[in-house]
Amino acid sequence: MTRHTMTIDGKQVEAGSSTAVINPATEGEAGRAPACSAAQLDAAVAAAKNAFKSWRLDEEARRQALRNAAELVQARVAEIANTLTLEQGKPLAHATGEVMGAAAQLKATAEMKIPYEVTRDDAKGKIEIIYKPYGVVAAITPWNFPILIAMSKIAPALLAGNTVVIKPSPFTPLSTLELVTAMSQALPPGVLNAVSGDNALGAQLTTHPDVRKISFTGSVPTGMKVAEVAAHDLKRTTLELGGNDPAIVLDDVDPVAIAPMLFWSSFMNSGQICTAVKRVYVPEGLFEPLVNAIAAVASQIKVGDGLDPTTQLGPINNAMQLERVIALVEDAKKRGARIHSGGSRLDRKGYFFAPTILSGVGDDVPIVAEEQFGPVLPILSYKSIDDAIERANATQYGLGASIWAKDLARAHSVAQEIDAGTVWINQHLALTANAPFGGCKHSGIGEAGGRWGLASYLQKHVINQRFV
Numbered sequence: 001m002t003r004h005t006m007t008i009d010g011k012q013v014e015a016g017s018s019t020a021v022i023n024p025a026t027e028g029e030a031g032r033a034p035a036c037s038a039a040q041l042d043a044a045v046a047a048a049k050n051a052f053k054s055w056r057l058d059e060e061a062r063r064q065a066l067r068n069a070a071e072l073v074q075a076r077v078a079e080i081a082n083t084l085t086l087e088q089g090k091p092l093a094h095a096t097g098e099v100m101g102a103a104a105q106l107k108a109t110a111e112m113k114i115p116y117e118v119t120r121d122d123a124k125g126k127i128e129i130i131y132k133p134y135g136v137v138a139a140i141t142p143w144n145f146p147i148l149i150a151m152s153k154i155a156p157a158l159l160a161g162n163t164v165v166i167k168p169s170p171f172t173p174l175s176t177l178e179l180v181t182a183m184s185q186a187l188p189p190g191v192l193n194a195v196s197g198d199n200a201l202g203a204q205l206t207t208h209p210d211v212r213k214i215s216f217t218g219s220v221p222t223g224m225k226v227a228e229v230a231a232h233d234l235k236r237t238t239l240e241l242g243g244n245d246p247a248i249v250l251d252d253v254d255p256v257a258i259a260p261m262l263f264w265s266s267f268m269n270s271g272q273i274c275t276a277v278k279r280v281y282v283p284e285g286l287f288e289p290l291v292n293a294i295a296a297v298a299s300q301i302k303v304g305d306g307l308d309p310t311t312q313l314g315p316i317n318n319a320m321q322l323e324r325v326i327a328l329v330e331d332a333k334k335r336g337a338r339i340h341s342g343g344s345r346l347d348r349k350g351y352f353f354a355p356t357i358l359s360g361v362g363d364d365v366p367i368v369a370e371e372q373f374g375p376v377l378p379i380l381s382y383k384s385i386d387d388a389i390e391r392a393n394a395t396q397y398g399l400g401a402s403i404w405a406k407d408l409a410r411a412h413s414v415a416q417e418i419d420a421g422t423v424w425i426n427q428h429l430a431l432t433a434n435a436p437f438g439g440c441k442h443s444g445i446g447e448a449g450g451r452w453g454l455a456s457y458l459q460k461h462v463i464n465q466r467f468v
């Protein structure tokens with residue numbers, strides 16, 4: 001088993017103690033992660049602060065370093081993807097896609113333009129808007145897409161001229177440690193540091209006085225804690241938080257035709273996606289055919305160890321999350337839910353839960369009202385489109401949503417009524433560098449992706465000259 005190390009000031013560092021990372025497919029150890037001490041965290045932030053002095057100065061050198069780092073990640077895709085599957089559970093093909101996607105994002109980010117604007121330039125004066133980095137960025141990531149989310153922070157933060165200390169989730173730290181080890185060979189010491197530890201380490205990082213910006217992805221309750229501590233020091237924050245995405249099906253669709261896409265929009269990564277479809281609203285007339293069509297897809301899915309190439313869905317990532325999904329489904333059953341496929345944990349070692357389609361519950365039942373973050377999809381019927389829109393919006397979440405229809409004009413007008421950062425039409429989960437990705441209401445503050453994501457790591461600096 002590879003010995004995993006943190007990256008602090010360009011060096012590979014162990015800690016006085018380490019913690020086990022559990023493989024959710026076997027419940028055995030996937031590896032051990034160093035438990036970063038308070039002194040090591042201080043050293044990481046100090047290294048980042050020191051490296052910032054020169055890293056911020058030479059944009060062309062940064063671009064070249066990021067290109068080189070992308071090559072190093074590309075060379076280690078297989079190794080990092082294998083670790084990702086071992087600790088996260090997702091099928092190896094998906095893990096490989098995730099690491100390749102991260103390398104591609106790094107490569108593309110290296111070529112992005114840093115904005116510079118001149119809003120006045122005449123005989124009397126000139127106004128320039130220069131975009132400058134913040135300094136040390138704390139990047140804190142969850143366990144569902146550890147590598148993609150890490151890169152969505154690291155790449156734009158570094159191009160912008162910031163330096164970074166990243167703290168991955170204690171459930172999936174190993175692949176991030178490997179990613180940073182690979183990248184750091186192309187970067188000056190201190191520019192990119194990785195520390196591993198529990199939630200308390202995240203809290204220490206967010207309260208560190210030398211951190212100027214926090215880029216956090218995780219749950220709403222933790223996001224609120226981060227916002228609270230950031231406020232004491234007016235640290236800038238980007239918060240990418242939870243979701244409970246509705247899909248609204250209009251009455252002109254062919255249920256059998258949309259069922260596979262709707263299924264995967266909900267169950268990809270075993271439903272552990274902030275912006276997966278988490279509740280489907282269907283007109284009464286299409287209800288039975290759609291439920292049957294999605295249940296038919298669900299019952300054919302091969303659930304298993306991500307290292308088995310025939311596996312389509314892996315386990316739930318951790319025991320706590322599995323217990324939560326079990327409790328929500330059992331609660332729904334007690335309240336009269338009809339189970340159309342799945343409905344329980346698989347009778348084998350590992351945190352496996354059968355892909356579950358259920359109906360017969362109201363919007364107030366926790367499996368519908370809360371973010372359940374697992375392989376379960378409640379399907380609900382509606383009488384009128386206004387009723388569906390109102391119910392879709394009746395939550396504090398506002399990350400994504402989708403409308404499924406043949407009549408695109410109608411779908412577009414419904415899309416405009418939905419409170420969400422992104423509304424897809426006849427698709428879901430499609431993220432692109434051509435659009436910002438963020439949430440409204442409790443789903444977050446700020447955006448990732450493309451030039452908007454880059455802008456979140458830059459602050460505006462105005463030079464306003466009067467010619468004398």
Ligand code: NAD
Nearest residue numbers: 141142143168169199202203218219222240241242243274
């Ligand atoms: P979490 O909030 O439990 O943990 C996220 C990270 O925060 C972990 O690294 C954790 O160690 C750290 N942390 C915990 N307490 C902290 C504190 N007090 N201060 C600083 N850091 C702390 O979330 P999770 O269970 O790892 O991830 C699942 C959640 O993430 C879901 O709610 C999901 O919707 C959300 N998510 C959102 C997006 C998005 O882009 N909006 C993407 C992926 C996941």
